[in-house]
Amino acid sequence: MTKALFSLNSYTLLNLQSSLCCSESDLLHLQPPFSSMFSQFSLFLSSFFFLNSPSVSVSATEFIFNSFNSFNSTSLLLYGNATIQNSHLFLTNETTFSIGRALYPSKVPTRSPNSTHLLPFSSSFIFSIAPYKNRLPGHGFAFLFAPTTGMDGVSSSQHLGLFNFTNDGKSTNHVFAVEFDVFENQEFNDIDDNHVGVDVNSLTSLTSHEAGYWSGEDDDDENFEELELNNGENYQVWIEYMDSRINVTMERAGRKRPDQPLISAVVNLSDVLLDEMYVGFCGATGQLVEGHIILSWSFSQSNFSIGDALETMNLPSFVLPKGRKKRAIGEEIQEWELEYWPHRIGYREIYTATDGFSEKNVIGFSSNGKVYKGVLVGGAEVAVKSIPHENEHGMKAFLAEVSSLGRLKHRNLVGLRGWCKKEKEDLILVYDYMENGSLDKRIFHQYPESMMLSWEERARVLKDVGHGILYLHEGWEATVLHRDIKASNVLLDKDMNARLGDFGLARMHHHGDLANTTRVVGTLGYMAPEVIRTGRATVQTDVFGFGVLVLEVVCGREPIQHNKPGLVDWVWRLMERGELVLGLDERLKARGEYREEEVERVLQIGLLCAHPDPRRRLMMRQVVKALEGRSEGSESEEGMDVSLLHSADWSKRNSYSDGGGHPTFDEIQKSLLVPHLYQCLISSWRVGDNV
Known part of the structure; x- marks a missing residue:
């Protein structure tokens, strides 16, 4: 096409550019709109002289x-x-x-x-x-x-x-x-x-x-x-x-x-x-x-x-006929429904299911609002989480849950049935109802003695949660960071199977990448030291949270209690003294239905997960292997025979340190692994059908 503007000869353009090319400070004093016109024309002149320079030979497109x-x-x-x-x-x-x-x-x-x-x-x-x-x-x-x-x-x-x-x-x-x-x-x-x-x-x-x-x-x-x-x-x-x-x-x-x-x-x-x-x-x-x-x-x-x-007149119009309302917040969120699978449930159905969100149906509280029990048409029992409309963080958490949990399917994750949003009303998420409530109520003296979890039940809960986290980290198309692993976010179904829930802080990223998170979120006592310093979440920070969960499930103690040492430090001191078994929940000790070596092994796994150095922590696939006790006959990805857990007597303190002094984390770690295959710690180990 003809470039009319290029009919100016080079001499004229050169003089024009020279007269316009004032200093950068002079340009700042130009009044709009001339400053914008100047910058655009200067850009054109620069491109013209570059493409028409004798040293440049290129056919511009x-x-x-x-x-x-x-x-x-x-x-x-x-x-x-x-x-x-x-x-x-x-x-x-x-x-x-x-x-x-x-x-x-x-x-x-x-x-x-x-x-x-x-x-x-x-x-x-x-x-x-x-x-x-x-x-x-x-x-x-x-x-x-x-x-x-x-x-x-x-x-x-x-x-x-x-x-x-x-x-x-x-x-x-x-x-x-x-x-x-x-x-x-x-x-x-x-x-x-x-x-x-x-x-x-x-x-x-x-x-x-x-x-x-x-x-x-x-x-x-x-x-x-x-x-x-x-x-x-x-x-x-x-x-x-x-x-x-x-x-x-x-x-x-x-x-x-x-x-x-x-x-x-x-x-x-x-x-x-x-x-x-x-x-x-x-x-x-x-x-x-x-x-x-x-x-x-x-x-x-x-x-x-x-x-x-470009011709801007007589263009076709693709605007829908008037009468179509601008998308309200509920319709915007409906896009998440279609993209991420859980379906929209009518507000009236949820209202009826919860008896009008009656206080008598409140079964708990999440970080963003109340949780109600309800019964849908057809008899399905559900848990309904209500997030206040004015809660901006709640809105973000709502979208995060639909985004993350809506596409995640695993037996150890709480199932999301659907959602609802009524104009100017609360946001609502509808989950499968977990008949046996949250884990924290079962271990922190909130239920009668007869409903307290046994040692075997606690061990199974930890295995279940471990499998759920492993799926989040490695079993899906992207890495999902939960960022708030704790006892109150673990729910128990009618068969006492544990399921990890509350994905309000979850974030996902591609495998091998780092999550772009810089804000400190989570619950004190469960957050890894590096999260508090940098705000950055990784799979290792989730592992730390799981390590704290292991300790509180075994010990029956919350991670932070008034006038008591922190749970991780307390268990560490017990390990230093060779008295790990003393950390066991006193109520379990009274029952006597446990084996000391199993208690010590699980507490050691918890301490390794809660190591202050993220590079020293186990990966979740290694944690799952250790909790399952599958030590013989498995193979690494390199085809090597490995035994994750050492066959030594866990209750003997001298198995940690040849010198008889206080054991170090390195010594514990080596005692958990077959010594001659210690380097296999950094390998990727298969988990088989367990995820």
């Missing part, structure tokens, strides 16, 4: 697909469900788990020959995310640079057709994208369910912001206007990159481009973009469905005003 001369079957490479309809690009269709990708057919150079300097680019497009009648919308689309054609290694739903569970976050992806996402995924640390994000090799955005624009010169919250991405309106986006800075701006199509970018960030793409890349779009749906439509598109590596040439 430029194209435009306008509404009056838009896409056709030969102008783009189409993959998956991407189609051209009425000269517009549809990335997805009205089916669940739809996925599509469209790429400009020629590769775009990203560098000039023999240079590491990235070429600038400017792209603008008009899009619409079209809701379908009687369907909830999701998930989103992205503008992207990709190294290859096709859709290998991508999946739908929250992955937007960009990556999948396996490759997300890998530097070998060589993918740069700007996402337009209408679903909040905690595993990617999404800020909300209506945001724009800058992605490099991962769906965990480097930077993101709620979709919208600033109506003034400053990024003041009072000047910010939110734009709802999936309401069917047409929006124009401007994406510009130069000298490692990315600017992303958006507004309603046909409106003046805002002076202030929505996102402006330094992003070095030198190691991300190959010398030549494909540029285009991708989009995906999941159980939630919406249309992702590109109405027009421009791209240039030399003309940063090319977006002005």
Whole structure:
């Protein structure tokens, strides 16, 4: 196409640039809107001189697909469900788990020959995310640079057709994208369910912001206007990159481009973009469905005003007829229902089941609200957790539970049946009812002596909880951190099987990655020392919490009690004196239904889990093996015969230390493992069918 602006000769441009290129301090004194005009024009001049420098020999890419001369079957490479309809690009269709990708057919150079300097680019497009009648919308689309054609290694739903569970976050992806996402995924640390994000090799955005624009010169919250991405309106986006800075701006199509970018960030793409890349779009749906439509598109590596040439008049409208109410909080949460499986239960049914949330049906209290017993239509007994509407933390916890527990299925996790949200009323979660209540009531003198757990029952409870945590850490598609393992969060069903519940603080992340948590959460006495210092949760911090749980179940003592030493320190001192068995619950001692060597072995496992150094703690698969007592005949992943537990007499103190002095954690650890295979501690051991 003809570049009218480039009719200026180089001499004129050079003089113009010289006259405009004031110092940075001078630029700060320019009054708006001239300062914004200056920066945009300076950006154009810089790109012009770079691309037209005698030392640079590169064919800059430029194209435009306008509404009056838009896409056709030969102008783009189409993959998956991407189609051209009425000269517009549809990335997805009205089916669940739809996925599509469209790429400009020629590769775009990203560098000039023999240079590491990235070429600038400017792209603008008009899009619409079209809701379908009687369907909830999701998930989103992205503008992207990709190294290859096709859709290998991508999946739908929250992955937007960009990556999948396996490759997300890998530097070998060589993918740069700007996402337009209408679903909040905690595993990617999404800020909300209506945001724009800058992605490099991962769906965990480097930077993101709620979709919208600033109506003034400053990024003041009072000047910010939110734009709802999936309401069917047409929006124009401007994406510009130069000298490692990315600017992303958006507004309603046909409106003046805002002076202030929505996102402006330094992003070095030198190691991300190959010398030549494909540029285009991708989009995906999941159980939630919406249309992702590109109405027009421009791209240039030399003309940063090319977006002005996009036609914004006479565009089709995808807004649903009036009368459709803006999504209330309940409808927003319904997206979580469809995506994460537990179904919505009618408020009236829950109200009736709990006798109008009668106080007589209160069976406990969670960290966010009361817990009621109820009976659904059909006779199923349930536990109903009510979270106050004004409790902002409760809302986040509610979404975390639906996100985490809704997709987790294991016999040692509390089953989530469904949820409910009535406008301006409390949030409600409905669980399977656990007939025998919470574990803490069974070990802390809250039940009659006859209902106290025996030694065998306590040992089985610990095995059950261990299997549940192992599933969270290693048995699912992502690592789930519970972050609040304690006796009151362990529930007992009618057969006295233990199930871990209350996922209000749970977080998930990909296997091998670190969780992005920096806020101290949990319960004092169960939190690992490093959590208090750094706020970062890991599988090792969950192991610490489980170690404390082991000690309190065996000892019948809470981790922190007034005028008493901390539980972990107290058991440690007993171990130092060779008197571990004295830590056993006095009521169990009176019964005499236990074996000293088993008590000592379980307490030692608890101490190893609660080691102050996270690097010294056992992994949950090792803990499960130790609790199961399966020491002979198992194999490591390397095919070695291993015995996790030593066959020595646990009650003999001299088995810990050759010198007869106080044993150390290292000595205990070595006594728990076969000495000549001590290094197998760091290996991955199979657990078989137990998870």
